[in-house]
Amino acid sequence: MTTTPTIELKPSSNPLSDAEREAILANPGFGRHFTDHMVTIKWTEGRGWHDAQLTPYAPLSVDPANMTLHYAQEIFEGLKAYRRPDGSVSMFRPEANAERFQASARRLAMPELPVETFVAACDALVQQDQAWVPPHGGEESLYLRPFMIANEVGLGVRPANEYLFLVIASPAGAYFPGGVKPVSIWLSQDRVRAVPGGIGFAKTGGNYAASLLAQAEAAAKGCDQVAYLDAVEHKWVEELGGMNLYFVYGGRDGKPTRIVTPTLTGSLLAGITRDSLLRLARDLGYEAEEARVSIDQWRSDTENGTLTEVFACGTAAVITPVGTVKSAGGEWTQSGGEPGEVTLKLRETLLAIQTGAQADPHGWTHQV
Numbered sequence: 001m002t003t004t005p006t007i008e009l010k011p012s013s014n015p016l017s018d019a020e021r022e023a024i025l026a027n028p029g030f031g032r033h034f035t036d037h038m039v040t041i042k043w044t045e046g047r048g049w050h051d052a053q054l055t056p057y058a059p060l061s062v063d064p065a066n067m068t069l070h071y072a073q074e075i076f077e078g079l080k081a082y083r084r085p086d087g088s089v090s091m092f093r094p095e096a097n098a099e100r101f102q103a104s105a106r107r108l109a110m111p112e113l114p115v116e117t118f119v120a121a122c123d124a125l126v127q128q129d130q131a132w133v134p135p136h137g138g139e140e141s142l143y144l145r146p147f148m149i150a151n152e153v154g155l156g157v158r159p160a161n162e163y164l165f166l167v168i169a170s171p172a173g174a175y176f177p178g179g180v181k182p183v184s185i186w187l188s189q190d191r192v193r194a195v196p197g198g199i200g201f202a203k204t205g206g207n208y209a210a211s212l213l214a215q216a217e218a219a220a221k222g223c224d225q226v227a228y229l230d231a232v233e234h235k236w237v238e239e240l241g242g243m244n245l246y247f248v249y250g251g252r253d254g255k256p257t258r259i260v261t262p263t264l265t266g267s268l269l270a271g272i273t274r275d276s277l278l279r280l281a282r283d284l285g286y287e288a289e290e291a292r293v294s295i296d297q298w299r300s301d302t303e304n305g306t307l308t309e310v311f312a313c314g315t316a317a318v319i320t321p322v323g324t325v326k327s328a329g330g331e332w333t334q335s336g337g338e339p340g341e342v343t344l345k346l347r348e349t350l351l352a353i354q355t356g357a358q359a360d361p362h363g364w365t366h367q368v
């Protein structure tokens, strides 16, 4: 059933004061504070999507036998709303998130939310809580977290017959507090994030749970993030725990700049930032392609000077340069540990489009 229910508005009678909200917006961090409202939409077998509401942000009451708590039938998305120079607000490519949410739902045997309902729910929340969208001019934004959980009570292992879709919002500063400072990467050769035929391409909590131990091990080795390799040969670079990767070749001594991102194998997430950069790079006159990149190639191309920069990209992290790379076999450094020129150019161009500081030739921004 794909009918889009109308969202019933039940605004909070007790939102945070302007002063409290402004104190939060002065230093939002990432995912620490939430706005005054949330959207909820129910799905029931035989009835479809119903009871769409925008209500005050509040805890959920969850039965201890709720199926999500036991079998993790859960999916989520992440997208941002930005304040534009004229004071209006736009979201970046919400339809692309809605489509990926549908792909995640299919893989997790959950009902697909219509694209227009997903976008309407995000629009309604941003509209209601627009005072929470940070001012134009910086990198701050309002991060939206749409998600869906199974909402049936019972311990039988099967797809649930009831679901709850929600959207919450959180003002966001830099994901890495160091700003555009390069992050260090641990190349994980024994822990894998996802396997062929598995759920790696879906944005579901289990993939993140699977990454936490490797992330803790990386931190113990002094690294900020883990880069995962393919689960079969343990040699092809896939992605980080919450970001895709890009490799920048050439761009020096008159050689054309070519940017390469690992091919979508089904075990990594098809990032919307990744997709946007394939197109933006071409607009900027670079060659851009998807290809398999092995760890040996990564290291040898860095050491022979052809691989000049590596960066990570994603909604939360935008574009973040990679500095030191450590693996069981040794350690090396990209771009002398400084943010590379191409990395910074792509970052600046992407942010300018997202925040409305520059024209959007691809129609990616969605005015709220």
Ligand code: PLP
Residues within 6 Å of the ligand: 078, 239, 240, 241, 242, 243, 244, 269, 270, 271, 272, 273, 274, 313, 314, 315, 316
């Ligand atoms: N890979 C993973 C595992 C992620 O969690 C994310 C973040 O959403 C990304 C890549 C980047 O995707 P996007 O650019 O759509 O945010």
Ligand code: COI
Residues within 6 Å of the ligand: 077, 078, 079, 242, 243, 314, 315, 316, 317
């Ligand atoms: C995002 O970039 O939106 C993510 O979901 C990454 C992380 C916060 C899980």
